[in-house]
Amino acid sequence: MPLYPHRHLLALQGLEPPYIAELLDLAESYALLNRGGKTGRDVLRGRTLINLFFEDSTRTRTSFELAGKRLGADVINMSVSTSSVNKGETLLDTASTLNAMKTDLLVVRHAQSGAPALLSQKVEAAVINAGDGTHEHPTQALLDALTIRRRKGTLENLTVAICGDVLHSRVARSNIHLLLAMNCRVRVVGPPTLIPAEAEALGVQVFHDMKAGLKDADVVMMLRLQKERMQGGLVPSAREFFRFYGLDAAKLRHAKPDAIVMHPGPMNRGVEIDSAVADDPARSVIGEQVEMGVAVRMAVLDILSQNQRRNT
């Protein structure tokens, strides 16, 4: 029986280290099986997994789809962004539809913070938050943690710099919670206009200068800068952002010589990251992050499914 005590995976805030370790350990074993080509499992045989995406996403949806199929689940993708919502169906109407369909596992992506949590109160399925507004993206932080652990041998006591648009980033928030739980030193680096209010209260150190923020970092995690941020006046131009906050070889030199570079994708090359860094096999682990994504999602689906069986 899993240690993980919850029915859903909605957020990493408050999740204790043993449960994080359990998810990562299981994900690690799935990663090895995936690498060995032994991808067909049947732990989710007869179970229904619905990918309910209210917001466009290719990579996260594909990653969950693949994870579900490799575990033998029946996987259905529902993109709601352009259909029912526009017809006036509320989130809770959608929930009753899903209950009627006897869904076991529900993966939810929504533009509003808290939407998966609201759904979880109304559906019988186990809900996995696949990114809600600017709140959390738990599986992204778990796959980042697994990637770091594999590269660094440990998750403890590392210095991690999370750089760029922290204000709008659910990836940053989930990573901050996870990394702090694992005793890492977490820094957020960006212009003051892209750092959320009272960020220090979360337990991170705030930097507005990349050189200082990257100094002696073990991990440099870049975030995507959406173009709307420039239209909204938070950043004056892409060229200025790249000059002061884009990760290039010169800025990366301030991190530890063996520091790894991460990005949740999709990248804006020449805005938050220089191609020479993003494509450097010695430093960039961006490809491995995608690979670990499938393994982490398999582990999450497996554990939530086990908890569901236990409770019924």
Place this chain on the structure above:
Amino acid sequence: MAPRRAPAYNAVPMPDLLISHVRLLDAASGLDAPGALLVRDGRIAALGGDVTAPEGAETVDGRGAILAPGLIDLRAALGEPGHEHRETIESAAEAAAAGGITTLCALPDSDPALDDPALLQFILRKGEATGSLTILPYGAATRGCAGKEMTEFGLLREAGAIAFTDGTHAIADARAMRLALSYARGFGSFVVQHPEEPSLTRNASVTEGEMATRMGLPAAPAAAEAMMVARDIALARLTRGHVHFAHVSTGAALDLIRAAKAEGLRVTCDTAPPYFDLNETAIGDFRTYAKLSPPLRREEDRRAVVAALADGTIDAIASDHQPRDADDKRVPFAQAEAGGAGLATLLGVTLARYHAGDLPLLRCLELLTTGPAKLLGLETGRLVPGAPADLVLFSPDRGWKVEAGKLPGKAQNSPFDGRALEGRVVGTWKAGRRVFG
């Protein structure tokens, strides 16, 4: 940021220069003593009572006049680019040298506005070419100084922007001001606000009150200033950014600034000579030269400005030089352009507060040298060995009369036209080279 080093103008080696028989006055150290000052290679080599001329040195006899650091003018419009008929960089440099000013911060609301790194570099180069005046341009805080989209503070700062402002345009939108204060903080810089609530001051010529009522002129309440100051202090508290208020002119605004400073917020301000030397009666019989932005205030506000100069609430006195030509001013009052010429009279009008017993001499000097230098992180503004030899020699008691038409430089629109002043610049040196007198 490291202090900015003044560019070296003296490519050709100059002989040493001794300025002797002077009263050395330096607000940074509190020095006020008779002596001499030696200049070598454009920098101050030595100063004090026992400094003598080395062999081959040139000497200038100061005849007991005061030798002080060259003045730093925190705020002046140049007319260039875009309004060269009012003033050019060359004519402004001439007026500045006559006024004892060796460093001048140029406003960015020119035409085009200084919102692009290349434009700033152009201004810096033209300043260097004068040989007499270091021009430090402000970067526009918003594109075209239109108050909407923030400019590239980082790139502008690298190109030489001293800080960010929209010049004579108030940054009216609270969100734009919040973002600017916040973003500037990331680059260790600050935002200068023209503190007037524009929805109240639009089309106004004078301060609302009895005088405006009698004259029948469109007026704005003096409270328009305190309102904007209160809002921006709240934004400084929110963003932990640094806001600087330009040409503060009312007691209500100064009270807010005094309290904000006591609270430990990063709030600074300057004022300009008209606001402590004149009151609204100076517009007299519709004198357009006394039409300024902000407009002249009541006598009680003028006295509040003097008190704030004395108690340290005000950090600097700026000329707020706004060149205007005859066509701008020889029209009915309400149609005239606001703004007054101020370079040549900056020192003399400031010294009037010393002669009136309102301010000690060293405090007057502090407001014109170390005050702005501290704000801008400059190495000039003080008499200390190693500092650039930017110097002004002035006679504090020598009288002269301000006469529009006879002022140095192109702009003649002085609000002090006809005013008798005590305190006249005798000589000005830029990096050890004499540029006036």
